Amino acid sequence: MNNLLVIENIHTYIEQFHILEGVSLEVPQGSIVVLLGRNGAGKTTTLKSILGLRPPRQGKVIFEDREIQGMQPHLIAQLGIGYVPEHRAIFRDLTVEENLKIAERQKHDLDKRSDFIFNVFPDLKRLIKLPAGNLSGGQQQMLAIARALVPENSLLLIDEPSEGLAPVLIEEVMDAVRQLSARTTILLVEQNFSMASQLAERYFIIESGRSVKNGLMPDLIDDQETINAYLGAA
Amino acid sequence: MTSSTTNIEDAPLKKAWPQWWPYLAVLAFLILFPFLAGLTIGDPSAVEPGAGWLTAVAQRTESGYAKFWQGMLIQIFIWGIFALSYDLLLGFTGILSFGHAMFFGTGAYAVAILIDKHVSWPLGWALAAVILISLMQSIIFGVLSLRVKGVYLAMVTLAFAEMFFILSEAGDFRKYTGADDGLHGFPVPDYLSAADHRTRFYYLALIFFVIVFLAARRLVNSPPGRVMIATRDNEHRATTIGFDTFRYKLIAFVAAGVFAGLAGALSALYNVSITPALLSTDRTIDVLAMTIIGGVGTLVGPITGAVIVQLLGYWLERWFGSSWTLIYGIIFMLIVVFLPYGIIGTLRARSLRLKEGWGRWLKLLGIKSEGDAAFASHTEMDNGDQPPGQS
Numbered sequence: 081m082n083n084l085l086v087i088e089n090i091h092t093y094i095e096q097f098h099i100l101e102g103v104s105l106e107v108p109q110g111s112i113v114v115l116l117g118r119n120g121a122g123k124t125t126t127l128k129s130i131l132g133l134r135p136p137r138q139g140k141v142i143f144e145d146r147e148i149q150g151m152q153p154h155l156i157a158q159l160g161i162g163y164v165p166e167h168r169a170i171f172r173d174l175t176v177e178e179n180l181k182i183a184e185r186q187k188h189d190l191d192k193r194s195d196f197i198f199n200v201f202p203d204l205k206r207l208i209k210l211p212a213g214n215l216s217g218g219q220q221q222m223l224a225i226a227r228a229l230v231p232e233n234s235l236l237l238i239d240e241p242s243e244g245l246a247p248v249l250i251e252e253v254m255d256a257v258r259q260l261s262a263r264t265t266i267l268l269v270e271q272n273f274s275m276a277s278q279l280a281e282r283y284f285i286i287e288s289g290r291s292v293k294n295g296l297m298p299d300l301i302d303d304q305e306t307i308n309a310y311l312g313a314a
Numbered sequence: 315m316t317s318s319t320t321n322i323e324d325a326p327l328k329k330a331w332p333q334w335w336p337y338l339a340v341l342a343f344l345i346l347f348p349f350l351a352g353l354t355i356g357d358p359s360a361v362e363p364g365a366g367w368l369t370a371v372a373q374r375t376e377s378g379y380a381k382f383w384q385g386m387l388i389q390i391f392i393w394g395i396f397a398l399s400y401d402l403l404l405g406f407t408g409i410l411s412f413g414h415a416m417f418f419g420t421g422a423y424a425v426a427i428l429i430d431k432h433v434s435w436p437l438g439w440a441l442a443a444v445i446l447i448s449l450m451q452s453i454i455f456g457v458l459s460l461r462v463k464g465v466y467l468a469m470v471t472l473a474f475a476e477m478f479f480i481l482s483e484a485g486d487f488r489k490y491t492g493a494d495d496g497l498h499g500f501p502v503p504d505y506l507s508a509a510d511h512r513t514r515f516y517y518l519a520l521i522f523f524v525i526v527f528l529a530a531r532r533l534v535n536s537p538p539g540r541v542m543i544a545t546r547d548n549e550h551r552a553t554t555i556g557f558d559t560f561r562y563k564l565i566a567f568v569a570a571g572v573f574a575g576l577a578g579a580l581s582a583l584y585n586v587s588i589t590p591a592l593l594s595t596d597r598t599i600d601v602l603a604m605t606i607i608g609g610v611g612t613l614v615g616p617i618t619g620a621v622i623v624q625l626l627g628y629w630l631e632r633w634f635g636s637s638w639t640l641i642y643g644i645i646f647m648l649i650v651v652f653l654p655y656g657i658i659g660t661l662r663a664r665s666l667r668l669k670e671g672w673g674r675w676l677k678l679l680g681i682k683s684e685g686d687a688a689f690a691s692h693t694e695m696d697n698g699d700q701p702p703g704q705s
Contacts, residue, residue, distance in 0.1 A: 131554055157556035165554070171547040173611075174540060182540050183555045231556070 083142075084109045084235055084265045085130070090139030090149070092122075092129045099125045100136065101289040107235070112257070112266045114280035114297070116273070116311055122289040123269040124166060127237045130267075131163055132156045143235070158185065162228030162264075166239040168220035170227070172213030176204055179212050179223055185231035197226050200259050218249035225256060235265050242272045250275060273311060277301050285310045344520055348375045348384055348513045356380035375513050384516045385584075388508070390624050391523040392581045397604040397616030398530050399573035404602070405611030406534050407566040408546030409460070412468045412598055413475030416455070417448050417571045419593030420478060421578025424448075426588045427490050430500040437503050437583075444579045445572060452571025456564045463549075475595060482590040496589030508584045519580055526573050530613055533569055542566050546611075607649050609656025618658055 085107040092100035100122050107113045115123050128134040130141055132153040141149040148156050157163065171179050180190050180197070190197075198205040201222045207215060212223055221241060228236055241257065242250045254275055260266060261279075270276040276283070277297055284294040287310050300306060349371060356374030365373060374380060396418055403409040424447050427433060428440035435443070459470040481487070483494045491497065502508075508515040533539050541562045544552040552559050582588050591597070601616075604623050609615025626645065630638035651674045653660040 133550060133554065152558070153553045154556050154558045157554050163554040165551065169548065169551050171544045171551065173543055173547055178540055182537075182544055182552075185556055227555070 082109045083107060084144065085267065086140070086142040087126070087130065088140040088142070090126075090129055090136035090141065092125055092134050092136045094125070094134060099134075099289050100129060102139075102291065103129075103286055103289065104139075104291045105284040105294065107265055107267050108282070110261075110265055111282060112261045112268060112280045113282045113284065114268045114270055114276040115284050115286065116270070116276060117286040118311065119271070121286045123286060124239055125289075126286065127163070127239055127267070127269060130156075130237060131161065160232060160234040162231070162233035162236045164224050164228045164236065164238040164241065166243055166269075168217060168224050168244075170212045170215075170220050170223050172211065174212060175209055176212055176215070176223060177208045179227055180204075180230050183227045183230040189230050189232070193230060196263075197229050200229075200256050201226050218245055218252065221245060221249070221253060222256065225253070225260075229260065233264060235267065236260065237267050237269075239269045240271060241268070242270065242275050254279060273307070341524065344387070347387065348380070348516055351375060351380035351383050354380075355383065372513075376511075381512050384512050385508070386624065386628065388512075388516055388519045388584055390621050391519040392577050392584065393601070393604065393620040393624060394617040395523055395526045395577040395580070396574055397601050397608070397620045398526060398613060399570040399577065400601045400605050401611065401613060401616040402530060402533070402542075402566050402570040402573070404605055405613075405616070406539065406546060407542040407563055408549075409563060409566065410464070410468045411459075411471040411567075412595060413455075413459075413471030413473075414570070414574055414601060415593055415595060415597035416471075416475040416478045417452060417574035418578035418581070418597055418601075419482065419588075419590075420451055421448055421575030422582035422588045422592045423482060423491060423578075424575070425579040426497050426500050426582045429502065430490075430497060432490060434501075437506065441576075441579060444575050448572045448575025449568065451575075452568040453564070456567035456571070460560060460563050460567060472595065475593065475598065479590060479593040479595075482593050492588075494590060496587065496591075498587040500586065502583050502586050506583065508586070515584060519584070522576060522580060526576065527613070527617070530569070530573065533565075534613065538562055538565055603646060605656075607646065607656055609659030609662070612656065612658045612662065615656045615658035619656070622657070 083106045085105075087103060087105045089102050089104050090100055091098065091102060103122065103126050105113070105115065105126075115126060117123050125134055129136045129149075130143075132148070132151055132155075136149055139149070140147055143156075143159060143161065146159075148159065171182070174182065184190055203219055204222060204226055207219065212220065215223060225238065225241065228238075238257065241253045245253065250272065257266065257268070257279055268276065268280060270279075277300070280297050282294065283297055283300050285292050285306070292310060293306060352371050352375030355378060356371075356376075357378030357380070358374065360377030361370045361373045375384070396414075399417075400411075400414050403411050403414070421444050424444045425437075425440045428435045428443055429437060455471070455474050459467055459474065462470055482491055482496075484491075485493050487493070505511065506515060506518065534542070541552060541557050541559075542565070544555075544557070545559045545562055549559050552562075578592065581592070600623070604619030605616040606619070607615075607622055608617065608619030626642060627638070630641050634641055649657070654674075655663055
């Protein structure tokens with residue numbers, strides 16, 4: 081299969097702490113891949129290593145057949161990698177519209193994709209002139225995802241979209257992610273196993289900064305032993 | 315500059331007219347001020363006998379309290395420009411610089427040295443040179459100091475500013491800078507002398523003030539301005555969207571530096587005197603206080619702050635003599651406690667939370683204990699993250 085993103089054995093440090101001690105994964109073109117693991121396993125750090133926010137000291141990050149480790153974060157983003165950070169990362173002091181506009185990489189990006197975006201997130205259209213800080217938690221999460229859709233991105237990195245959301249909203253976010261997958265490749269970090277298992281085709285598990293297991297999602301759902309060993313009670 | 319020009323600002327512009335009227339009203343008042351002051355508080359005895367009606371008004375505006383209050387407003391314009399420039403850094407880009415006086419002082423020194431006897435450039439050239447010098451200065455020191463963030467940036471900018479302060483006091487350049495005495499009575503052209511033609515200088519300062527205000531407003535409402543605000547909110551996020559945040563911080567730093575340099579040049583021309591004090595950290599603290607009192611990140615706020623600090627300084631000194639700074643300090647504390655977003659910032663938030671203010675005040679005095687509910691509710695407002703599941 082044609083891999084859009086390949087990570088080969090990366091080692092990443094935060095200050096002097098060795099956080100990632102050999103993480104590898106592949107994200108095939110057009111798929112949804114989920115990165116699983118316990119709290120503190122290094123999932124978010126893996127995403128930040130891809131984006132160059134925490135550049136790996138060893139190993140390779142290959143995006144569209146090109147090594148991108150060590151590149152500046154804003155240049156990596158410009159290659160077409162969208163990032164939806166955890167904790168509903170929006171710009172609180174900008175309006176919803178400005179939050180979206182600011183993500184434009186080319187003129188009229190938003191105009192071109194607004195139909196699609198407002199189709200997936202109808203709420204946002206209604207709230208377009210409001211400061212994003214006034215939105216509810218769920219709406220902020222929608223906005224954070226929508227922002228990553230504005231420019232032409234071939235890969236989306238989504239970090240814990242269900243975190244801190246009410247169950248109804250989790251459903252809504254899942255719906256949105258599913259609709260997106262028709263357009264782009266997605267690498268998802270998710271603690272909520274039921275959400276992850278319904279969305280993703282492939283999984284990678286990391287434990288204490290190391291890749292320990294990967295495979296197809298349907299196999300994992302039946303593999304209670306692995307779930308218990310690496311993900312705790314799911 | 316980014317190529318992603320957007321039409322964010324196009325839409326509001328059409329209906330923006332009504333919200334311009336307070337600005338226009340203030341501007342109209344400022345334009346008419348010298349005449350109004352001349353007619354009301356000008357000194358009638360300054361009018362030469364037999365002068366025509368117009369000449370009489372002109373002579374009255376150049377006399378007594380009318381002249382004095384124009385001078386006060388000129389100072390306010392100068393400090394307003396300076397505070398406005400600081401707000402571009404602190405308020406809109408989140409850069410806490412402790413070295414902003416460097417630009418103000420350099421602007422003042424540059425214009426004074428260039429028109430003084432050793433160089434004797436015409437004023438227009440000197441002003442152009444001020445812009446060029448502050449442009450280069452802010453690019454160089456921006457590139458050097460914006461590599462670091464937060465407290466480290468504050469320290470680095472402080473160090474750079476001290477460097478210029480020490481340079482201004484150095485005996486080696488006494489011929490040009492006057493060392494620790496400064497320069498006094500350098501030849502400001504007669505047509506612009508604030509002593510003889512105060513009204514003329516008043517309008518010059520007003521024009522500069524309006525131009526800088528409009529330019530700053532345009533900048534923060536432009537696409538690069540939005541990126542600055544995004545950088546202030548969260549720099550990582552702005553980076554992962556694909557913005558080289560360093561570049562936008564530099565734009566803010568340079569704009570702020572040039573505006574501050576101009577304010578410094580105006581100050582030198584108005585006072586016909588420069589001293590190393592212009593470059594001292596005290597000036598940065600003054601402008602920081604103005605920005606905080608008026609409201610960080612509001613543009614109008616720092617100007618309001620400049621007005622308040624100038625007027626307070628004047629009246630408090632009149633009423634309390636040399637101990638006025640003590641009263642000023644208490645007023646400053648009260649403002650910070652009761653108006654945490656500054657005067658304009660709190661007005662815009664439309665909620666004067668007196669109860670919270672009292673909570674903070676009592677806590678400051680040690681009457682109330684830590685973890686008080688009134689105090690906590692404000693910190694919650696700042697921290698952004700809502701309780702889980704709220705929709």
